[in-house]
Amino acid sequence: MPTASAVISGLPAALVVTTTVLLAVAALAGLVPGRTGRRMAHGLAGLACIGLVGLGISVLATGETATLRAGSVLGFALVDIRVDPLAALFLATLGVAGAASSAYGIGYGSTGAHMPAGRDRTTVAYPLFLASLALVFAAGDAFAFLFAWEAMALSSAVLVVGARPSGSVARAGYFYLAFTHLATAALVTAFAILTAAAGTSSFAAFGAAAAGLPRLVRDVVFLLVLIGFGTKAGAMPLHVWLPRAHPVAPSHVSALMSGVMIKTGVYGLVRVALEVLGPGPEWWGLLILGVGVVSAILGVLYALMEHDLKRLLAFHSIENVGIILIGLGIALIAAGAGAAPLAGLALTAALFHTLNHALFKSVLFLAAGSVQDAVGSRDLNVLGGLARLMPITTLAFAVGAAAISGLPPLNGFASEWLTFQGLLSAGAEESLTPLARSAALVAVGGLGLTAALAVACFVKATGVGFLALPRSAGAAAARETSRWMGAAMLALAGACVAVGLAAGPLAAGIGEIAAGVVTGEPVPVTLAPVPVGPGLGGAVYAAGAIGLLLAGIALATWLVGIRPRAVRRAPTWTCGIEPAPAFEYTATSYAKLIRLYFGRILRPAREIAVELHPGTPFPRTVRYRGEATHVIDERLYGPLHRAAVGAAQLARRLQNGSLQLYLVYTVVAVVILLVLAR
Amino acid sequence: MDVPSPVEELVVGTLQVVLVLLVAPALLGITKAVKARLQYRRGPAVVQPYRDLAKWWRKESVESEAASLLTAIAPALVLAAIVVATLLVPIVGDRPPLTGWGDLLVVVGLMALARFVLALAALDAGSAFGGMGSSREVAIAALVEPALLLALAGAALAAGSTDLGVIARAGAAAGTAWLTPALLLGAGAFAVVALAETGHEPVDNPDTHLELTMVHEGMLLEASGPRLAILAYAAELRLVLVAGLFAAAFLPFGIASDVAPLPLLGAVAAALAKLTGAAVALAVVDATVAKLRILALPELLATASILALTGLAARLWLPA
Secondary structure: OOOOOOEOOHHHHHHHHHHHHHHHHHHHHOOOOHHHHHHHHHHHHHHHHHHHHHHHHHHHHHOOOEEEEEEEEOOEEEEEEEEOHHHHHHHHHHHHHHHHHHHHHHHOOOOOOOOOOOOOHHHHHHHHHHHHHHHHHHEOEHHHHHHHHHHHHHHHHHHHHHOOOOHHHHHHHHHHHHHHHHHHHHHHHHHHHHHHHHOOOEHHHHHHHHHOOOHHHHHHHHHHHHHHHHHHHOOOOOOOOHHHHHHHOOHHHHHHHHHHHOHHHHHHHHHHHHHHHOOOOHHHHHHHHHHHHHHHHHHHHHHHHOOEHHHHHHHHHHHHHHHHHHHHHHHHHHHHOOOHHHHHHHHHHHHHHHHHHHHHHHHHHHHHHHHHHHHOOOEHHHOOOHHHHOHHHHHHHHHHHHHHOOOOOOHHHHHHHHHHHHHHHHHHOOOOOHHHHHHHHHHHHHHHHHHHHHHHHHHHHHHHHHOOOOOOHHHHOOOOOOHHHHHHHHHHHHHHHHHHHOHHHHHHHHHHHHHHHHHOOOOOOOOOOOOEOOOHHHOOEOHHHHHHHHHHHHHHHHHHHHOOOOEEEEOOOOOOOOOOHHHOOOHHHHOHHHHHHOHHHHOOEEEEEEEEOOOOOOEEEEEEEEEOOOHHHHHHHHHHHHHHHHHHHHHHOOOOOOHHHHHHHHHHHHHHHHHHOO | OOOOOHHHHHHHHHHHHHHHHHHHHHHHHHHHHHHHHHOOOOOOOOOHHHHHHHHHHHOOEEEEOOOOHHHHHHHHHHHHHHHHHHHOOOOOEOOOOOOOOOOHHHHHHHHHHHHHHHHHHOOOOOOHHHHHHHHHHHHHHHHHHHHHHHHHHHHHHHHOOOOHHHHHHHHHHHHHHHOOHHHHHHHHHHHHHHHHHOOOOOOOOOOOOOOOOOOHHHHHOOOOHHHHHHHHHHHHHHHHHHHHHHHHHHOOOOOEOOOOHHHHHHHHHHHHHHHHHHHHHHHHHHHHOOOOOHHHHHHHHHHHHHHHHHHHHHHHHOOO
8 A cells, every 4th residue: 555645657647647737728728718719628638538548558558556645634635546457448448539529529510500609618518527537437535536426427417408508408417417416325325334444435445344344234335336336327227317418418528428427337336346345145246237138128129219319329328338237247246156267258348348339339429410410400310311421420320330239340249249258158157056147148148139139220220310312401411520520430430440350459458457356466468469258168259350351252242243343323113203212211110110029118109190181081191109118217217206296295385484383393303303412 | 189280171161161152052942942842833943043143143233323332332241241150150070161260159240240231231222122121130130139149059058168160079079969958949949040040931931022021032122233143142151151050059960070081071961961951941941831920920039039048947957
């Protein structure tokens, strides 16, 4: 343990200071009104993000935890920064996604009509949001962590409602704040218990203190931590804020919220549930595994029912957090059973998927933002035809779509491969109980279902949103996005491809971080030129080789069979009628079969109103409205909401506005207190 | 078993590549010919698929005015995904041509890649038929993929590896002891989803272009000329891939672990016999089973998932 004023030296220290200064200046620059302030704030924030990548890499390369402690108030450190390899991985992820989002933010709103006039609150909040995210990962102390946690919640809430505080947006922001405070309340309680046990609020001391807690208290702390971090991660059934808040934020903020902010929940679970508390009883892991499977399947099913592009993406964040939690659940189960290699494999899958999701979800949100900017709508049913009008945005979206669908050779497949291997290896692991092994194998089916539904959903989103004929005048008039935005999207799409091809060495490096978390002994991370794996029985996935061979065969086929051949262009045959966008499948009709197949879960409601030409059987207008019922909203939060309102109604009777009555209350309260405190 | 030398590996690998690439259209021809005989028709010759491919290869392609670049590149991507997947499956020798490149999860992933590209390209022309085929394909795949993975998981657990070469080797070494009740349940599940995966009755009708029934053909409707030839060939290869996957996981008998000429010849014969058997079985199913209503498919395919899960449960909970 370093003493009160041990200061890190060299590169990490310089990077911490530089990043902090850059973000502070960026926030001040955000006060400059108009486009200049916007560009300066986002530009400086982007530079700070590059610094974060450097900080992450410098820590990973040495394997040594960088700590910075200074000042002392009542025995608690004023500044307590601690970047170990786990935190470094998350910081580097934040840096990459943040740099791209900042670059995008420089150009955001410059082509469309969404640029607010005058000073923009969001421009100040954006660097603060980034700084708080970084501090959440870098905090070495529960107080600093909770401070950053709240700063992150508040700054992101400003970003959600700041740009266009209309009724529905304000409501989304309120919803978001309510849930984020539920999370904070749970975390404050959990950290208070741990701080009381440890006598200090430093994370480093929590581990030893947690080991000495009675079993019941440990279970309570685990559940509190799961509620707190699970809410932030968007795990079901605590996800309801996410599809409301993420779509209304500016798109580069949505990208950061979905790509990185919800990962603070994953980070917290790894840090506290696995590192501080673990290894725990089997049901901890089983619970997380169950939450993961349910979040994954329901997340993607609800995404399929959406035709608002950004809401669709928000539901996919829930799905992907589910996939991450599946890996984390297996890691907890395996750690509890003493199967360290399996725990390492499953945690590698979870951490790698966290990184990958940050990349592809960011590019998808940025592309969705460009579409909204160019067309003025995020409704898939009025998009279409963008492939030829916005080729860069379409390419970026398509790469992100293939990556999130878990298709080789892109990055999403590599981490899903590892997750599957974790599940299958758990199924084969003799040291686990038959219950845990069965759960892991059932989860194989669940993850397979999720992956196939994700393919369906992204074929829908890409096909309906970007291909064929434009479905509205707005879509037909769309123009390609600005240079900064295009560059940011292409950089992230390129990262999805590059990480996919280099998945072997990266998975090996993340595997060393994961092993460090499981065994408690971090080592320098090295990148060995190996395939992804080994999984069950030494199975591997040679990502780079497969990718190059795929490209080679596709290129050869193109050069021989497609490019040199005669092609004639003609209208699509529509049985003799002029081709029109009305012939195309809409987002709603595309998902119809799945809506029917999974009707038990989705319980679709629909209403059709037909208005006839007077006196004829011919319809003049047909209105169709159909939507899926959100089971959790209705069955869990509906009764809760009604109960809360009912309780509030009862409590209202106490408040009738009469001063005398309030004085009586006060006297009664004082008497009770005196009796109790006697 | 000794690890074969690189040259030996190359010989066996090349043999499989050549065999698989050449024989794929013939399997479709066999299916069609047998089906015709079962229906008291004369039917096309076994070589008809080769003639079709040659015919389309010489023609021009007609492309929709609404189409993007995707329509042009999709056939190349689909073919590449299916070819690489086929090279990962041990069909002739127990070491597939791309030994050490990937396991059964990679094969399933590459099949999903092909499906993604094809289903997306089907939407590119803006025709309702393409949307119909595409939306049906992805919905059915959602029911197929869990069953497929659970069925293969049974074989993987039995062999202790997801590597298909290791699975085939373990099965071939175990002989009939490989066919435990648990594995047979998985094999049954795989057989059901194989019908869906290759677009046969009772899930899809490979012979019609009737919009009420078609799935896979609906997605190919806008393709023509060499692009149609490539996509049709990829579909034929997909049949070999699925049959090969079944054989490697559940019937790996007769697969070559040796490169001596005689065992190798035997292995080629065994591989051809298994592939022909699969083609004939598909024809029998096609000719005797009626197409299910598309809304009734979950019952069939969920049954497959449950069969596979039962197999896995039997492996875990029953004494060995």
